[in-house]
Amino acid sequence: MRSAVSTAEFIITKAPAVEGELCCGGAPLVGAAESFVEASGLEGSVAVGKRYVSADEKLEILCTKAGAGQLTYAGEVLTIRSSKPLPSSD
Numbered sequence: 001m002r003s004a005v006s007t008a009e010f011i012i013t014k015a016p017a018v019e020g021e022l023c024c025g026g027a028p029l030v031g032a033a034e035s036f037v038e039a040s041g042l043e044g045s046v047a048v049g050k051r052y053v054s055a056d057e058k059l060e061i062l063c064t065k066a067g068a069g070q071l072t073y074a075g076e077v078l079t080i081r082s083s084k085p086l087p088s089s090d
Contacts, residue, residue: 002031005038008067010063023071024071042070045066047066047080051081052079054073057081
């Protein structure tokens with residue numbers, strides 16, 4: 001999937017059971033083969049290699065190409081998933 005208004009591209013790694021609109025920069029995401037029209041003045045950005053999750057962690061998205069725009073799902077802003085601490089090797 002890709003943003004319709006920036007260069008950002010994503011892979012959905014965990015999908016919720018309930019449908020909702022997934023957006024980047026205020027526009028719904030489109031298929032990877034579709035083109036985009038670069039918009040200016042977008043709030044926020046997404047970083048390559050980061051996983052974005054909903055508050056209830058039922059939706060997880062991996063950013064595969066960075067771009068402008070904030071990710072939202074059903075009107076809720078997605079946040080960067082924090083990394084899990086590694087076990088101690090003592």
